[in-house]
Amino acid sequence: MRIFDPHIHMTSRTTDDYQRMAEAGVRAVVEPAFWLGQPRTNPGSFTDYFDSLIGWEPFRAAQFGIRHHATIALNPKEANDPRCRPVLDLLPRYLAKDGVVAVGEIGYDSMTPAEDEVFTAQLALAIDHDLPALIHTPHRDKARGTARSLDVVKESGIAPGRVLLDHLNEVTVEAARDAGVWLGFSIYPDTKMSPERMVAILHRYGPERVLVNSAADWGRSDPLLTLRTAQAMLAGGFDADAVDLVFWRNPVEFYGQSKRLDLSALPETDATFAGNSILRGGS
Amino acid sequence: MSTLDSLRRELGDRIAGDLDRVAANPEAAATLFPAAGRRYGREPLVGDWTTDEAARAVLLSVLPPEHIHEIYRYGDTAEKLAVLKALPLLPIGDSAVPLLEDALRTNDTRLVAAALGGYADHLEPQAWRQAVLKCVFMGVPLACVHRLAERADPELGAMLRAFADERRAAGRDMPPDALALLEQLKEA
Ligand SMILES: [Zn+2]
Numbered sequence: 023m024r025i026f027d028p029h030i031h032m033t034s035r036t037t038d039d040y041q042r043m044a045e046a047g048v049r050a051v052v053e054p055a056f057w058l059g060q061p062r063t064n065p066g067s068f069t070d071y072f073d074s075l076i077g078w079e080p081f082r083a084a085q086f087g088i089r090h091h092a093t094i095a096l097n098p099k100e101a102n103d104p105r106c107r108p109v110l111d112l113l114p115r116y117l118a119k120d121g122v123v124a125v126g127e128i129g130y131d132s133m134t135p136a137e138d139e140v141f142t143a144q145l146a147l148a149i150d151h152d153l154p155a156l157i158h159t160p161h162r163d164k165a166r167g168t169a170r171s172l173d174v175v176k177e178s179g180i181a182p183g184r185v186l187l188d189h190l191n192e193v194t195v196e197a198a199r200d201a202g203v204w205l206g207f208s209i210y211p212d213t214k215m216s217p218e219r220m221v222a223i224l225h226r227y228g229p230e231r232v233l234v235n236s237a238a239d240w241g242r243s244d245p246l247l248t249l250r251t252a253q254a255m256l257a258g259g260f261d262a263d264a265v266d267l268v269f270w271r272n273p274v275e276f277y278g279q280s281k282r283l284d285l286s287a288l289p290e291t292d293a294t295f296a297g298n299s300i301l302r303g304g305s
Numbered sequence: 306m307s308t309l310d311s312l313r314r315e316l317g318d319r320i321a322g323d324l325d326r327v328a329a330n331p332e333a334a335a336t337l338f339p340a341a342g343r344r345y346g347r348e349p350l351v352g353d354w355t356t357d358e359a360a361r362a363v364l365l366s367v368l369p370p371e372h373i374h375e376i377y378r379y380g381d382t383a384e385k386l387a388v389l390k391a392l393p394l395l396p397i398g399d400s401a402v403p404l405l406e407d408a409l410r411t412n413d414t415r416l417v418a419a420a421l422g423g424y425a426d427h428l429e430p431q432a433w434r435q436a437v438l439k440c441v442f443m444g445v446p447l448a449c450v451h452r453l454a455e456r457a458d459p460e461l462g463a464m465l466r467a468f469a470d471e472r473r474a475a476g477r478d479m480p481p482d483a484l485a486l487l488e489q490l491k492e493a
Contacts, residue, residue, distance in 0.1 A: 076381040
């Protein structure tokens, strides 16, 4: 089984996780830029973070044969801090990078006027840079946040087929489906979605245009919930082709719209020589 | 003819317009430089230069030198590697030594190796010896080190011997190329 995790925050995960993911069949990941738990207070914090998403993380992933791409954006939560706003001016530099396959995560956290402004500006950046957009739906007031996100998408003029609306659930899936966007589900312990609920949703709506991710980050989360969900699909009567559609072909098709997805096999020795700077720790 | 001239000639028309744009407006490099692989291709071009590497070297050659630092600062790994490879071709004196120091601080074996190319002639001996030792530690083949045999000195030999002792105590081997270098230094 080949797995593409289309939304995982590897910055917050250990190198052991990369190893476990590789053993579980994960061959590609997309790491969206998001917030780090501790709010940032200046643009320099963001550029160092973006640098690691296009530098250190792809290197670390490559040690385990995993292709790593990123999405870049100013996230909605920190969009509310005026000290972080200049990040918007730095984004075009990063949106030009080979490893950046979408603008994201953008969207709403608390649905403030500042979030409105930054969300709209970044959808325009996606259009300008010919990139798809990854949209986070809020954890609080989710149904209204989803509806409002879909309105903003419609107004922006970006094609719905170039939008992935993420963290959906039973309540929000239909509006997203009707709007013609790609449907993202985050399998996350306690909140968001479980493998069993996910399988029920797949039975009801089918596997077309559905992407399933672990959204693993610094919170209680599990990068192997992609595999668990794939297994639950098989146990629930789906065949291997449907599993491959959800866990490989759909994310490839969605992010492939950037024309920057590189899924060629990594040579054993890529980025490493006889020794290995990661397996052995810092020098 | 210089290497830069021949890279420019091999690239031909596909880059001519972009070079004019960057020469007229250096800010244009902020988006052209990262897009080099997508714009010009990645296939081998001439010698050990791929097309994107060559394009990046030629783009750097039309930029005011002070812009090179910013290109490096915002570069992804492939861009940084291309800058490091181009440095010896550019008329910039030792002004780009901080870029080598930046690369040598990373834990990315490709950047460390690239920092020890031709431009490393500008590194002070102490920094250069530490960099060579870091290669041995990280398992980077010493073949990447420019003028290794000439620059290796007794001080480097002492550092390598101490490292070999640590490795032996831990029951681990030294890479064969490091052992060969130690051998060479013993004979000198
Ligand atoms: Zn996320």
